[in-house]
Amino acid sequence: MRQQEFENLYQANWHAFKEQCELLEKRQPLASNIDFSANYREVCHNLALAQQRGFSPGLVATLEKLSARGHQLLYKNRQSIFSRIVRFVSKGFPRLIRKNSKLFWLTSAICYLPALIVFLIIWADPDMAYSFLGSETAANLESMYNPANEHITENRDIDSDFQMFGYYLMNNISVDLRTFAGGIVAGIGSLFILLLNAILLGAASGHMLNVGYEDTFFTFVIAHGAPELTGMVVSAMAGLKIGWGLVAPGNYSRKDALIIRSKEGVRLLFGAIFLTALAAPIEAFWSSIGTIEPSVKYTVGAISWILVFIYLFIAGRESTKSEGAQHGSE
Amino acid sequence: MLDNTSKVETPEGIELPLEVAGLVPRTMAYFIDLLIFLALYYILILIAGFLGNFGEGLFYIIFFIIYWLYPIIFEVFRNGQTPGKKSLGIKVVHHDGTPVSLSSSFVRNILLIADFLPFFYTAGFLSMLFNKDFKRLGDMAAGTVVIYTEKENKEDPIPTAKPRAPAVALTLDEQRSVLSLAERHQQLSEARQQELSSLLPEQLFSSKTENHSRLKQLHAFANWLRGH
Numbered sequence: 098m099r100q101q102e103f104e105n106l107y108q109a110n111w112h113a114f115k116e117q118c119e120l121l122e123k124r125q126p127l128a129s130n131i132d133f134s135a136n137y138r139e140v141c142h143n144l145a146l147a148q149q150r151g152f153s154p155g156l157v158a159t160l161e162k163l164s165a166r167g168h169q170l171l172y173k174n175r176q177s178i179f180s181r182i183v184r185f186v187s188k189g190f191p192r193l194i195r196k197n198s199k200l201f202w203l204t205s206a207i208c209y210l211p212a213l214i215v216f217l218i219i220w221a222d223p224d225m226a227y228s229f230l231g232s233e234t235a236a237n238l239e240s241m242y243n244p245a246n247e248h249i250t251e252n253r254d255i256d257s258d259f260q261m262f263g264y265y266l267m268n269n270i271s272v273d274l275r276t277f278a279g280g281i282v283a284g285i286g287s288l289f290i291l292l293l294n295a296i297l298l299g300a301a302s303g304h305m306l307n308v309g310y311e312d313t314f315f316t317f318v319i320a321h322g323a324p325e326l327t328g329m330v331v332s333a334m335a336g337l338k339i340g341w342g343l344v345a346p347g348n349y350s351r352k353d354a355l356i357i358r359s360k361e362g363v364r365l366l367f368g369a370i371f372l373t374a375l376a377a378p379i380e381a382f383w384s385s386i387g388t389i390e391p392s393v394k395y396t397v398g399a400i401s402w403i404l405v406f407i408y409l410f411i412a413g414r415e416s417t418k419s420e421g422a423q424h425g426s427e
Numbered sequence: 428m429l430d431n432t433s434k435v436e437t438p439e440g441i442e443l444p445l446e447v448a449g450l451v452p453r454t455m456a457y458f459i460d461l462l463i464f465l466a467l468y469y470i471l472i473l474i475a476g477f478l479g480n481f482g483e484g485l486f487y488i489i490f491f492i493i494y495w496l497y498p499i500i501f502e503v504f505r506n507g508q509t510p511g512k513k514s515l516g517i518k519v520v521h522h523d524g525t526p527v528s529l530s531s532s533f534v535r536n537i538l539l540i541a542d543f544l545p546f547f548y549t550a551g552f553l554s555m556l557f558n559k560d561f562k563r564l565g566d567m568a569a570g571t572v573v574i575y576t577e578k579e580n581k582e583d584p585i586p587t588a589k590p591r592a593p594a595v596a597l598t599l600d601e602q603r604s605v606l607s608l609a610e611r612h613q614q615l616s617e618a619r620q621q622e623l624s625s626l627l628p629e630q631l632f633s634s635k636t637e638n639h640s641r642l643k644q645l646h647a648f649a650n651w652l653r654g655h
Contacts, residue, residue, distance in 0.1 A: 099652075099654020100653045101653050102654055141439040141441045151602050153585070153603070153607065153609075155606075162577040164439075165577050168437055169520070178529070256479060256480040260480040262484055263483065263485060264484065266491065270491065271491070278538050279540075281538060281541045281564055282541065286541075356570040359534045360531075360534075363534045364530065366533070367530075367533075
């Protein structure tokens with residue numbers, strides 16, 4: 098078949114396919130009797146023929162462009178973003194944590210052990226607080242959590258609560274994102290940010306205990322600390338995931354390992370963002386209330402920690418029967 | 428050929444060319460997006476200023492969304508194009524030519540932090556200069572490339588002439604060259620067309636023809652090859 102015949106034969110199809118592409122690009126539905134993927138395969142077939150038979154570059158380019166448009170439309174994720182978020186939060190994320198439970202515990206240890214060690218050092222030698230925190234930060238903490246301060250015993254108005262909510266949300270999620278991005282330097286950036294925060298946590302706790310402000314400090318941090326610290330650990334997990342992909346790529350090339358681990362890493366990051374976002378309203382609207390009995394605050398704090406761990410280790414489990422069936426659709 | 432085309436093979440068994448965009452259009456797109464971001468930022472400051480503490484809280488949240496989600500939202504829901512990329516005619520796709528997904532867009536845009544290091548996108552620039560597909564670190568991790576959008580190619584018909592079979596059999600490559608040259612008769616100057624036609628085998632043309640009638644002969648061959 099010569100090119101002219103070929104064009105005459107298929108021109109109408111190509112034109113129809115182009116119109117279908119235009120409709121889909123405008124997010125409009127096609128008529129129900131149109132089989133887009135079959136038409137797409139036909140155009141691909143035409144392109145292969147045109148290339149093989151040495152038809153003119155102009156025709157080949159036209160068909161290449163048509164195929165590229167079809168390719169973009171066919172391989173697009175058409176699930177609604179809302180249902181994907183709901184499924185991820187209710188099932189996908191806790192499952193992902195359990196799948197990476199070793200990394201989760203390792204990262205938790207990297208966070209809490211140094212925090213504990215620094216806490217013990219400062220508890221044993223109060224002056225060490227100034228080496229870890231610096232005198233300025235130590236003074237700031239003291240003025241913030243001094244029980245004699247009136248802002249501790251008085252409730253803030255709702256406007257300032259909202260102001261702090263916006264601030265916590267922006268600041269803490271930004272830290273998560275930076276921790277994740279730090280992973281690309283072989284995980285070192287993530288480890289650095291995690292350790293920095295862990296040491297700060299341990300030093301602040303130890304110092305508050307030494308100066309006798311422990312009630313105001315711990316009642317403030319305990320409830321929102323559960324999702325916030327867990328979010329911090331998970332974002333470091335996400336960064337270590339990509340970093341480890343570069344250090345030990347396994348059976349893949351480093352290039353491919355980076356892409357594969359980043360895919361899983363970014364899902365962990367989504368989870369970390371979810372936990373951190375959860376912490377912000379608790380921190381702004383609950384932790385800041387100074388008039389509640391410490392015993393109530395400690396109880397709520399403990400419940401908060403238990404809930405976070407129940408969520409991570411129980412949510413999204415299926416009975417063993419349906420698990421096999423579910424597995425394929427993941 | 429020495430060009431910026433990267434071929435991907437699709438499941439349908441065809442090869443699609445991706446025309447990869449380089450440092451200059453991408454940097455320009457970045458600056459356009461930066462200007463839009465700064466404009467939004469100042470508008471936001473003006474509005475939030477009237478709303479006191481509540482406004483400040485709102486400012487933090489909206490600033491955060493604009494700062495981090497601006498490129499992601501546009502890339503995922505607007506065909507891989509932020510306004511800056513759209514005005515430069517480039518877009519983000521996966522390296523297999525499929526549209527960029529939410530998680531890939533997240534990875535490449537969050538890793539801008541790493542590309543920024545140690546100052547003003549040095550890591551990103553170096554990575555793009557040394558990578559075949561001009562990928563910055565974020566593109567490497569996300570498995571994405573920035574390509575030129577498919578331009579409608581002008582249908583430039585071969586000038587009609589009385590079809591004539593060439594005197595010698597042409598290889599497939601030579602046939603393609605003849606057709607290609609004929610298709611581009613409006614984009615190239617006459618002199619350049621003559622120069623290019625001299626690359627074709629000499630036996631093709633009747634021996635004593637002038638350069639000018641050579642092109643006419645070439646168009647006749649093209650018409651014959653095309654099947655008029």
